[in-house]
Amino acid sequence: xxxxxxxxxxxxxxxxxxxxxxxxxxxHLIDEHFTKIADKYVFMVALPALVFQDxxxxxxxxxxxxxxxxxxxxxxxxxxxVIWGLTEIFMKEESEKGAFIQASYxxxxxxxxLAFIDNMxxxxxMAPLMIIGAVPLFNIFAVIILTxxxxxxxxxxxxxxxxxxxxxxxxxxxxxxxxxxxxxxxxFPLFLDKAIRSVGNTxxxxxxxxxxxxxxxxKAIKKIKPTLAASFIKLILLSALxxxxxxxxxxxxxxxxxxxxxxxxxxxxxxxxxAKNTGNDSTLTSSIIVLTTLLSSVTLTMWIxxxxxxxxx
Numbered sequence: 540x541x542x543x544x545x546x547x548x549x550x551x552x553x554x555x556x557x558x559x560x561x562x563x564x565x566x567h568l569i570d571e572h573f574t575k576i577a578d579k580y581v582f583m584v585a586l587p588a589l590v591f592q593d594x595x596x597x598x599x600x601x602x603x604x605x606x607x608x609x610x611x612x613x614x615x616x617x618x619x620x621v622i623w624g625l626t627e628i629f630m631k632e633e634s635e636k637g638a639f640i641q642a643s644y645x646x647x648x649x650x651x652x653l654a655f656i657d658n659m660x661x662x663x664x665m666a667p668l669m670i671i672g673a674v675p676l677f678n679i680f681a682v683i684i685l686t687x688x689x690x691x692x693x694x695x696x697x698x699x700x701x702x703x704x705x706x707x708x709x710x711x712x713x714x715x716x717x718x719x720x721x722x723x724x725x726x727f728p729l730f731l732d733k734a735i736r737s738v739g740n741t742x743x744x745x746x747x748x749x750x751x752x753x754x755x756x757x758k759a760i761k762k763i764k765p766t767l768a769a770s771f772i773k774l775i776l777l778s779a780l781x782x783x784x785x786x787x788x789x790x791x792x793x794x795x796x797x798x799x800x801x802x803x804x805x806x807x808x809x810x811x812x813x814a815k816n817t818g819n820d821s822t823l824t825s826s827i828i829v830l831t832t833l834l835s836s837v838t839l840t841m842w843i844x845x846x847x848x849x850x851x852x
Contacts, residue, residue: 543840550586550836560751563627574749582816587713589739594717611672638820641681642827643769646804669797682708689818746808750825756849759826766826778803805831
């Protein structure tokens with residue numbers, strides 16, 4: 540029950556922010572122009588700051604476990620490539636592919652992961668190492684996939700232009716800049732650290748308000764099949780397939796909890812901002828974010844209960 544209550548407390552504020560966005564839009568305190576500017580600001584400034592903050596605020600070298608980082612990296616890479624390949628084979632609607640792929644694998648690992656593990660174990664444990672192993676891949680492949688699929692299949696992508704577009708993506712640039720700082724645990728002056736943190740902290744609430752303002756229930760219902768499929772993959776299938784593998788390799792307690800967050804937490808809010816700013820299906824993306832967030836309080840509690848029952852958590 541404690542885990543369920545904590546899950547609710549972690550996910551319910553997300554819904555409240557989405558509802559706030561819809562309310563503000565309905566009473567005309569914000570409009571489409573506001574959401575466009577907010578989306579661009581989050582994509583270009585706040586989200587890179589948040590990614591940079593997530594990757595650099597923990598001491599990666601202290602207690603570094605190369606095998607654990609490699610496990611998270613390889614599992615994440617395998618998941619992304621398989622989902623991408625199967626989507627290309629089985630999904631007929633070209634315009635939905637980019638949104639479906641990234642929302643099916645991309646977890647709220649950095650946002651929810653540290654909070655969940657700290658709540659259960661009074662410390663971040665192995666979560667920073669999981670973040671290093673998985674989150675850069677989450678973001679790098681999201682940039683590549685959304686850039687390639689942003690044309691909606693109407694024209695063959697120019698490889699040179701695509702490559703340049705990927706390299707110029709602010710999320711990728713923030714990762715490349717952050718990794719050496721994270722590994723060497725370089726300390727910024729306090730005023731600069733607070734400034735970066737303050738900017739990064741604006742990413743999630745602004746993105747949620749934008750999701751709420753732009754969410755259209757009728758359009759979302761039309762995309763219920765891919766929404767349900769992506770939600771099942773995100774919350775159930777990935778954990779069912781790879782948690783037993785993690786247990787086989789001997790991961791327990793905080794290590795296993797971090798892997799559960801990597802696999803089974805809801806689709807991250809930044810999926811919406813990136814999809815919208817790269818010409819992909821933002822309606823499908825927002826639907827998946829809303830549904831996975833709604834159901835994750837139940838599914839995460841279920842996984843925690845099962846893992847505790849078998850004595851590995």
